[in-house]
Amino acid sequence: MSSVLWFRRDLRLRDNPALLTAAQNGPVTALFVLDDALRRPAGAPRLAYLYRTLRALDEELRDHGGALVIRSGKPETVVAQVAREVDAAAVHISADFGPYGTARDARVAQALDVELVRTGSPYAVAPGRVVKADGSPFQVFTAFYRRWSEHGWPAPARSGAASADWRSDVASRPIPHDPALPPGLTLPDAGEAAAVRSWQAFVDQRLAGYSDQRDRPDWDATSRMSPHLHYGTIHPRTMLADLGRRDDTFRKEVAWREFYAAVLHFWPESARAYFKPEMTRMPYVSGRLADTRLEAWQQGRTGYPIVDAGMRQLLAEGWMHNRVRMIVASFLVKDLHLEWTVGARHFMRHLVDGDLASNQHGWQWTAGTGTDAAPYFRIFNPVTQGRKFDPDGRYIKRFVPELVGLPDELVHEPWKADQKVDYPDRIVDHDVERKVALANYQSVRAS
């Protein structure tokens, strides 16, 4: 008897129920499949981060006498092949609930001569479990959150790496080298040990102030756990257990991730399609104007400091502060009149934490097209938001060095400065575009 533990987005050895299940059935072969269908849409930063995570996992496995077996190709071919090579009685996975993963796993189960055993998922509560009394899915976060909290989740699973009998004699491709990264890009530390370290640092140093300080992009006040959650180097259940009853605000952020995973599970098409179909009639700019605006937004050259700082942080770190994600998203949709799908795609290409469910639904929330979405007429004023959440412009000056010489008051409105700064003029006038957006919205509602 032997088994294959096929890793996907659960690249850890602690609190891993699928690993415990696999370890009960003789020697375990740890497998990761380089699947081009997943590698293609990921930008270089996320790919590099994945490879680093794989290297860390491989090292941990080697400490336990094993190794991570890397293969490339179609999972339905490769997983079946490896299962035959090691004469596995079963292939163990943690369940995936995304549209691609669901279809892929169905194909793999079909192709296997042995059982594909799903144990656990990357969520505290598996998507689909939390539903209304009548069995229908929640479309409103607050109601979901109440039910999700009542539902509860198991305590973290015990660590099983030490007790597993890892195989290390299976042929493997090398883990690919990092792809070429943009110069100056700094990625967060990858791997399970880094996840545990950085979670502990957050709990010790920043959790107490989280609810008051999390909206400040100029402070290091957030958990920064999103890349680790994306690749499963830590399980949210571990985090929730450490929270105890301490911080409802942070628990809610974990719950947003679970909510959006559930929404995607029940409405797989919502990754692309507008939740509110009438909103597809919103008019957008097109042609050269659209191209120019999109490029200015992507490069962080819109002339609005908080927007540009956020977009440049995305390019510099593969990450953006959540408050600023909302500001730049609102700006794309309501000031530049570009479609949310365009912005969502750019985020997915550049974010190390790029998670389909959270990203697409977060964008739909901002664009007013989604479940439990902000009403369309909630339009962020980039100057007001900047003043409120980056009062002395420290975040802006970190990513937009052209503005370093400006006093705090002018850093959010450099166009009012007497001194000339080498910084783009505003590509649009917020006051004007806000009215255009509201008029567009009226025209959609009337039609």
Add this chain to the structure above:
DNA sequence: TGAAATGTTGGGGCG
């Protein structure tokens, strides 16, 4: 997890 427009209230200056 908005912001602007509009409405209301109340203090102070003034005749």
Add this chain to the structure above:
DNA sequence: ACGCCCCAACATTTC
């Protein structure tokens, strides 16, 4: 003392 005006501060409505 009183009414009137102005306007800041706050509340409500609207998009």
